Amino acid sequence: MKTDANVVRLSKVSPEQSPTSPVGRLPVALTTVRDNAAQQLKTALQALFDNADDTLFEMADRATSNAEQNAFFEAMRDLRLKRKNIERGFLQKVFEAFATLNQYEIGKPAPLDAVSFDALSLVQNDALEESVALDSMVAKVVSRDATALNHLTTRFNAMVSKKLDDKTNPLGPTCLCEFFLDACSSLGVEIRVKLIILKLFEKYVLTGLDQLYAQANQALIATGVLPELKSAPARRNPSRTNAPAGNAGQEAAPELSAGFADEGVQEVFGALQALLSQARGTTLAQRNRPADAMPISSNDLMRLLSHMQQRAPAQVSDDFDLREQLEGLLTRASAKAGKARVVGEVDEDVINLVSMLFEFILDDRTLPDSLKALIGRLQIPMLKVAVIDKTFFSRGSHPARRLLNEIASAALGWGEQDGAQRDSLYLKIEQVVQRLLNDFVDDPLIFSELLAEFLAFTGDERRRSELLEQRTRDAEEGSAKAALARRQVEQALNQRLLxxxxxxxxxxxxxxxxxxxxxxxxxxxxxxxxxxxxxxxxxxxxxxxxxxxxxxxxxxxxxxxxxxxxxxxxxxxxxxxxxxxxxxxxxxxxxxxxxxxxxxxxxxxxxxxxxxxxxxxxxxxxxxxxxxxxxxxxxxxxxxxxxxxxxxxxxxxVIEEIILLAPGELRATEPEISLPDDDEALLQVDNLRVGSWVEFQEDEEHKLRCKLAAVIKPTGKYIFVNRTGMKVLEKTRMGLAVEFRRSAIRLLDDALLFDRALESVIGNLRKLKGT
Structure with missing residues (x-):
């Protein structure tokens, strides 16, 4: 009777359990473990949400721009509204996972393994940051509670038909993180906010798993499940259990801003270092270091780079090699000191990475040559910020990285014919570059300031161009409607008069x-x-x-x-x-x-x-x-x-068809070239999307950069505008296909420049690793 009573009670306490879940009955001892764990997890989640407002408010208070501050405030509101749904969804996932323990499942995808840096791709930077964060969280729990978790998994396997490992254990950190991410899928927040929420999950939920595992193991031992397995008593975390709730936000914010970056994101830089170490001896320069060479400190390296920065050439030529320039300075410093001085291994890895990134940037055909020369002058400031902060390589929201991406995005539509001396965009980029070369010593805050200024500038330009672009679209759509109406009138007249x-x-x-x-x-x-x-x-x-x-x-x-x-x-x-x-x-x-x-x-x-x-x-x-x-x-x-x-x-x-022309319109006398529907050039045209940037080779010397602003369906016209939103070209579908066939048109890659460069560097390092 007691058993039946327990079963009834669990059904009442666990409404979250899916009615469609497998019906294999769990042992009573396991249902007790499940219910106790669910209660503890629920309490931990409530603590997370109780303190989330304070943490996000603290982060908003530290924001460097209004947009960033608004993002945190919006996240606070979204989290409040969806708190109950997230709690309910998370616990439902826990109950569903327990419900399947006595059922074999066919066709279910294998659980996700830890991220493999051999397969690292930075195209989806947000996914990478999230993946790194999750791996770091899981690794901490496994490192701290590996024995207790392993004993709990072993005891579960002794009671259920479905074989588990630590990754598929419903109470394991991997599953719990997946359950929480799934429950949070409805949150419309940026990746930086999601990382903060994940850090809170780690702080308030995962750090309590030692107690949860200890209680679960003890409960199963009391019922006679593998009592011979002995676990060490769980360690208490006084900073978590004894800290007053009111201090939670103040306590979490520094941890989020420093600790998380130092732990999780370092894994990305570590993976890049591993690729670099395996590539050494192939194409990467090998340094012939004396045996008694002494590495210089990062501070000394920063001073050398600042010296180079003040004397950087006004135009960066193709043969400019930052590593050679630095080697020359080190040689002179060694001669003065009477002892060989070299760059430390970590700093040398940073130098190699930044050099390879800028090699890609200076070879990139998407950037106009004039602006490429300007952006090339940022190599030393970017190297300095990378030496200071290794998250430069992994954090998409890093101000220096964002500044580089924003400059490149703004430069996408810039043409050489715009005139560097009078063009506002060129002058603004030149101003940003000069400010960094003159003022950046070792305080990365300057990047945030320049980013905010540049975004304000490009925002104003974008609003003006979007307004003109909309007017262009409206005018073209009006012209298309008029042209279609003329065709209808022509048809009506010819039917009656011809x-x-x-x-x-x-x-x-x-x-x-x-x-x-x-x-x-x-x-x-x-x-x-x-x-x-x-x-x-x-x-x-x-x-x-x-x-x-x-x-x-x-x-x-x-x-x-x-x-x-x-x-x-x-x-x-x-x-x-x-x-x-x-x-x-x-x-x-x-x-x-x-x-x-x-x-x-x-x-x-x-x-x-x-x-x-x-x-x-x-x-x-x-x-x-x-x-x-x-x-x-x-x-x-x-x-x-x-x-x-x-x-x-x-x-x-009336023997000739009546043709109505718009004012100033000339009817085409030559028939347009016709291509088969499956022609590759036509497929290229059909893959064009509104907003795509292209470059037309008008003649041997002149190129035209423009954006596809609209496809006017009634007339089949493709309307192109320049970066100011003014119409510069119109083509038919067949006309564009002909341009593709003669290689007179080239698509410009509008993906983020830094991300493309880093992806290329990683790909090249992998190839070197395989050789």
Whole structure:
């Protein structure tokens, strides 16, 4: 009965357990361990969230910019709102993991191993930082509590059918970290905030695992599960258990700003050092060091670099070798001291890494040559900051690294034709470089200041360019709609006029005047609208009214049609603001055409049906007379005898398609080259995305850098703008494909410059390792 009671109680306490989880029953002792552990983890999570506000507020207070401060405040708000869901999700994952211990699972992916630095790729820098942090957290727990964790895993294996190791143990640090990350997946925070939250998880949850493992092992020993395994008593962490809650934020912030960087991020630099050590003796320069050579301190190295910085050349040439320059200074220093002095191994690794990074940067085809020379002058300041702070290589948010990336991103759209002497971007980058060369000694804070200034500058430029770019897009979309409407009007005119012989005045009226009415109607209402159909019907009625008809009923139809037809024509042309003088001329000629039509009807009457001089409108009603008079028809003229008919009008046969051109537009006379749909060049065009930067080789000397601002679907045009947002080029899909085929267009890589450089360096070091 006691067992049943325990099972009922656990079901009530654990609503988080998935209803769809496997139903293998756990031993009672294990459910007790699970519940006790869940209660302890829940309490630890509550302590984490209780202190998160203080920690994030402390970090916000230390922020160096408004944007960074706002990011911390937003994270505080997001964490408060989602706290309960994260706690619930985390505990649910714990219960689900226990629920599967007596079930074999097929097809479940293997648990993630520790990050392999042989496979290190810095394309996804955030993922790398997160991975390093997790590995460091897990490694600390394993280092501290390896024996207790191993005994707990062994006891679990003695009780369940699913075989576990320390990484798959539901209470192991690897699983707990994964559960917490999964529960936090809904948080919309930056990587730096996520790292802080992970550090809090380590501080308030993982540091208590020694107690959790000790209690769990003791509970299982009490029930007779492998009592022969002996564990050392758990160590208490007085700094965690005894610290007042109110001091938690003050205590966590320094740890986060210093301790975490010193421990977790150092692993990345260590991995780079390992790659460098294996590459030595291949292409990396080997130093012939005397046996009694004494390494200089990092402070002495900084002084030498500052000396070089003050004497750095105004233009960095391709043959500039920072290592050779430094070697020369060391040789002179050794001669003065009377003893060989060399750079220490760690600092030499930093020098080699920075040198290789700048070799990539100076060879990078994405950077314009003029700006490349400016950026090359940053090599010594960047080396100095890397000597001071090794997180330069692993932390994407490092101010010096961000400054380099922001400069490169801003330079992406800069063209040599912009003129270095008067271009604001060039002058700003030159100002940043000169400020670093003049003022940077050993305080990295200058990078944060310059980054904030540069971001403010580029932000203003970006807002101006985005505004002009939007106007360019709007104008092009408007032009495209107008072009599509012209094609619709052309089609409607050609369907009704092509191949017909009509009075010249009617053809001109439709092509010059009524086409504008159709165009306006199409743009305002569309071709599916009643207004469009009414405008087409008016055009059809006009064409019918000037054609020859012999049917007797046609005379009455014409009498009924003319008033409404002329009224519709006048209203339509007035709505399109057509020239009133030209409108009057058209209507005078139309009146003559309709008079001729009525005269033809009179001549076509049988001789005995009416006297030769009988009025053609003898049987017209008073209402029809009033309508004709209202639209300006001259009734006395219609009453003239047939012998006095108006002169026949000039006729024209429409044999060529009517083409409507926009003002200033020239219709292409040469057909565009056609390529098959699977052509590689067309696939390259289709892979272009709005926002992509490209470089067109206009001729042997001139290149044009521009960004794809819009793809106008109705016309198939690709619109390109320069960095100010002004339109500089438009191409069709086929036209772009032709440019790709003749290698006259090149995509510019807009990925972060430092990250691309570091990825290239790592790739090269791996290749050297394999040789």
């Amino acid at each position: 191949g017909k012989t009509l009075p010249e005045v009617v053809v001109r009226l439709l092509q010059e005047a009524w086409s504008k009415v159709l165009m306006l109607t199409c743009l305002k209402h569309g071709v599916e609208s009643d207004q469009w159909q009414a405008a087409l019907a008016t055009m059809d009625d006009l064409v019918w009214s000037v054609e020859h008809h012999d049917e007797p009923e046609a005379r009455m139809r014409l009498l009924e049609m003319v008033p409404s037809l002329l009224k519709a024509l006048r209203e339509g042309m007035a709505s399109a603001a057509f020239d009133p003088f030209s409108t009057g001329e058209f209507f005078n000629q139309l009146e003559a055409l309709h008079v001729q039509a009525f005269q033809r009807f009179k001549r076509s009457l049988p001789e005995d049906s009416a006297p030769a001089d009988a009025p053609v409108l003898a049987d017209i009603t008073d209402e029809q007379r009033a309508e004709l008079a209202e639209v300006g028809m001259d009734l006395p003229l219609l009453e003239l005898p047939a012998a006095e008919a108006v002169e026949e009008p000039a006729m024209v046969e």
